[in-house]
Amino acid sequence: MYKPSKPFITPLQILHAETKKINGVVTKVYTDGEVINGSFATYGGTETMVNGVYSIIDTATIETYYTDKIKSDDRIRRLTDGAVFEIKGEPENIEMRFLFLKIKVQRVKGGA
Numbered sequence: 001m002y003k004p005s006k007p008f009i010t011p012l013q014i015l016h017a018e019t020k021k022i023n024g025v026v027t028k029v030y031t032d033g034e035v036i037n038g039s040f041a042t043y044g045g046t047e048t049m050v051n052g053v054y055s056i057i058d059t060a061t062i063e064t065y066y067t068d069k070i071k072s073d074d075r076i077r078r079l080t081d082g083a084v085f086e087i088k089g090e091p092e093n094i095e096m097r098f099l100f101l102k103i104k105v106q107r108v109k110g111g112a
Contacts (some may be wrong), residue, residue: 002094005065006039012062015075015084030075038064040078058107060085066098076105084108 003091016035019026045056070076076085083107092102 002097002100004039004100006041006063008037008039010038010040010063011079012036012038012040012064013077013079014070015077017071017073017075028073033074034067034069035079036067038062052089058109059088060105062101062103062105064101064103066093066101069078070101070103076103076110 002035013035015030016033018029018031018054019029020029022103040060040062042060046059048055070087070091072090074087076087077083078085085107088104088106094100094102
């Protein structure tokens with residue numbers, strides 16, 4: 001049986017995605033949702049090489065107790081510093097036991 005390796009001590013907030021039509025354009029709007037606790041590990045990010053440019057993408061893995069409130073189009077806010085992360089792929093129901101979730105995320109930065 002799966003046992004988490006780190007304690008769930010990082011406070012996280014789910015940001016639920018909603019689609020709204022603004023001036024005829026369908027856009028995603030994120031609203032504050034439930035606060036959960038989880039373990040948050042970055043492992044230094046992910047190194048990439050695109051068009052000869054080396055960069056590090058701020059990625060992380062979150063483990064938490066199972067909840068069906070987290071969907072793949074939602075975002076997660078780390079409440080310790082306010083950093084926002086988008087969910088990559090589907091949240092994984094570990095061993096299909098409905099006890100723990102594993103979520104891969106990537107940080108949302110910038111604002112052009």
